[in-house]
Amino acid sequence: MARYEVILTKAAVKDADNIVAAGLAPKVRKLLALIEEDPFAPYPPYEKLLGNLTGLYSRRINIQHRLVYQVLTEEHRVKVLRMWSHYE
Template identity: 65%
Template sequence: MDALAKDPFQNPPPYEKLIGDLSGAHSQRINIQDRLVYEVLQEEQIVRVLRMWTHYE
């Protein structure tokens, strides 16, 4: 979370731009099963976590 707060577009870990219902958000893997989905509010300089979950359930 600290690295995300400093630079939400840091690579590694790689991030993905999402499409569809989560268009405008980004995703980073936490581990092999779980991922973190967040959006960056540039003007407010805020990273808002939308989800932390597994997509295998």
């Protein structure tokens, strides 16, 4: 299976500073590598988001923070929208 191109939005790039400061960078790097290989890999589990976030997915960074992303299947890209907070 071909790899997905991972793209970070401006908000996600901004979140990266908080991730580094909180010591969560190694965990986020692992999650980004995972979704680059397969954004639908079953472990660690992902959530399909609902409501105004329908079409987005999230994976847990820790108990408080989530990596929120959109899969652009046709383009073989994953757009990371946020990496900090919980669905803001």
